[in-house]
Amino acid sequence: MSRAVTADHVLFDECIKAFRPDDECWVPFDKGPSHSFLLTPFNLSVPWQFDNYYIDSSVEVTLPGANSAFINKVTNPDSVGTHNSHLFGIALSAITSFCWLKPCKSTRDGYLCRRTQLTNMDYSELALNYPVLVAGPGANHSRVSETKLVLMHKELEQLVSKLLDVDIKTYRIVMQSIRLVHLSLLTKRDDFGLAYLLAISAIETIAQHAIKRNKVKSKHPKEAEWKLRAKEDDMFKELLESYLDARGNNQYLRERFVTFIEQFAPLESWTSYIEHPMSHIADTIDGFEHLTKKNWFEKYPEDLSPEQIKSIISDAYVHRSCFIHRGEQPPHTDPNPSLYRFFQDYRSYDGYEVTEKLLPNYELLIGLAKHSITNWLYKK
Numbered sequence: 001m002s003r004a005v006t007a008d009h010v011l012f013d014e015c016i017k018a019f020r021p022d023d024e025c026w027v028p029f030d031k032g033p034s035h036s037f038l039l040t041p042f043n044l045s046v047p048w049q050f051d052n053y054y055i056d057s058s059v060e061v062t063l064p065g066a067n068s069a070f071i072n073k074v075t076n077p078d079s080v081g082t083h084n085s086h087l088f089g090i091a092l093s094a095i096t097s098f099c100w101l102k103p104c105k106s107t108r109d110g111y112l113c114r115r116t117q118l119t120n121m122d123y124s125e126l127a128l129n130y131p132v133l134v135a136g137p138g139a140n141h142s143r144v145s146e147t148k149l150v151l152m153h154k155e156l157e158q159l160v161s162k163l164l165d166v167d168i169k170t171y172r173i174v175m176q177s178i179r180l181v182h183l184s185l186l187t188k189r190d191d192f193g194l195a196y197l198l199a200i201s202a203i204e205t206i207a208q209h210a211i212k213r214n215k216v217k218s219k220h221p222k223e224a225e226w227k228l229r230a231k232e233d234d235m236f237k238e239l240l241e242s243y244l245d246a247r248g249n250n251q252y253l254r255e256r257f258v259t260f261i262e263q264f265a266p267l268e269s270w271t272s273y274i275e276h277p278m279s280h281i282a283d284t285i286d287g288f289e290h291l292t293k294k295n296w297f298e299k300y301p302e303d304l305s306p307e308q309i310k311s312i313i314s315d316a317y318v319h320r321s322c323f324i325h326r327g328e329q330p331p332h333t334d335p336n337p338s339l340y341r342f343f344q345d346y347r348s349y350d351g352y353e354v355t356e357k358l359l360p361n362y363e364l365l366i367g368l369a370k371h372s373i374t375n376w377l378y379k380k
Contacts, residue, residue: 036089069127
């Protein structure tokens, strides 16, 4: 059971329990029909029926400036109960964000969830939770084609079904990782470095469970020779023991991160994983299919060697570490490179020396997070 009063604060563990109550000793404070809200960055033009919950079509609320809000009322499963029913909505918003790679939100309290009929004032209050830019950079993102909506419904249905089917330990691990992807999508516009960190951390969360340390740990080629010398040299023996102790404490997190992506998001699938940054225009406006074709100056995964790909992924983990330990932003110069689907070029100058390398786009990282985690989940 959740807190008596959530006080406009989210503890996501409560949401994890509310979404799958049977295995978490969730005891509804008050049984009966309950509701929550899903706020999407696009217009959901048709209602969606699922096995044990229902999502209404969007009510669009026009806000000042070039902003709107898309509010979808959710009929929760009966097991949720009426007390703090918004916790189900928060969990659902995390799962939908992860599934569609589009930032969704819910309410931080359940006050309006208790009302069966909503007034215009209620909708205006709900709209304050998630204003969406619907002009300029947001003009083409707020509309999704009917064909795409059908695919999104099916994908969400399959993911939720799997989350409810796996053992509770796996469910909890995956939900924690899903939440990291959710937060990454929500914070990208405010802080690219934080969004980057959260996307990498989402992958790392599962990688630590999927890839065991012994699978990637390394052994120095001269270790056998060192052990022979240590038998005759006490000082060298102390040095070797210190080295072995330090190696024993190394969790090889970066190596496990890289291996996890190689295993569960193989390079040959990346093109199907990552949408072109202009696909939202090509999907909704006829005659713009040419925008999604490969540019002559672009690098695609198949243009690079396995060693180059491994180096790019490994560097991404380093950039994440630089942010978390030093507050140092990733070296990317464009958060939304519309002309580059997978990588962007990076150049740094030190006097007359120029360093050039490829950086993974945010869309590539978040796409790898979704598909590697999902592929691991479906093998459970």
